[in-house]
Amino acid sequence: MRLLFSLVLPLFRASGKDKKMKTPKTPIEFDYDLWTTEDGKCMVRVKLTGEVTEVDREVMKLLRVEEKRLRRSMQGVPIQDGEKNEDRATILSLDFVSYEGGEDMSPAWLEDPERTEDIVTTKIMEQEFVDSLTPVQRKVYFLCLRGGMSLSAYAKQSGLGLSSVRDTRDAIRKKFKKVFGGTRSF
The missing domain is CATH 1.10.10.10 (Winged helix-like DNA-binding domain superfamily/Winged helix DNA-binding domain)
Structure with a gap:
């Protein structure tokens, strides 16, 4: 019995804290990965260099605001006649949900386009x-x-x-x- 516990017990994790923390996904266009550790530290990884550093809460808030703005600017309906493939129109009504694949859209029409x-x-x-x-x-x-x-x-x-x-x-x-x-x- 002792042999069984010595072989099986190390395979079980003592708690969820043993898991390696995953970095949340940020848009590809955003230059940083942002996350907060379990002990409250604000961490930033520069995507280009892979450098990870701890930052102040104010810096973290600023980076989160920029990430949020980038996400909002990427939302919308693709414009068919747009010059670039990235051109998107702000969603103004629920009529856009009627196009194929529209049910997967986020409710960006609720957001005010004005800052x-x-x-x-x-x-x-x-x-x-x-x-x-x-x-x-x-x-x-x-x-x-x-x-x-x-x-x-x-x-x-x-x-x-x-x-x-x-x-x-x-x-x-x-x-x-x-x-x-x-x-x-x-």
């Missing part, structure tokens, strides 16, 4: 930016930079010199870069 969180974040940042402007800078920003009025027309309308309006515009751009970090321009 609401990006729009809200941008509006909040713009409000912070506008609050940091002087009254003259606000007028130049809304009339010239956002409204399309030329600097010379604004200078004539307000009775200011064109060079001072240009200086105001440059000061606005400098503040804009501080708030938005140089990611957008006007």
Whole structure:
């Protein structure tokens, strides 16, 4: 009996923790494999090099958001007349389910194609930016930079010199870069 246990017992796993953890699948186009270990560590593998490293939770959240955006952009119905094979249309109704193989589609039609969180974040940042402007800078920003009025027309309308309006515009751009970090321009 002792021989039986000595031969069979090592074949049984003591718990599920003995299993080698599998890395979840990420889209081929995404450059990283992401997973969290049982002890809460956030791990990332670079697909190109195979390098595995532990990252901070904030970095993991950022990478998960990018992966989610990539997955959402890949969802949809293939466009037959598209220039590339990767062209896809956003699903707008349940009518698409009527085509052959449509029942296997994910419910992407429930998703809002607008990036609401990006729009809200941008509006909040713009409000912070506008609050940091002087009254003259606000007028130049809304009339010239956002409204399309030329600097010379604004200078004539307000009775200011064109060079001072240009200086105001440059000061606005400098503040804009501080708030938005140089990611957008006007």
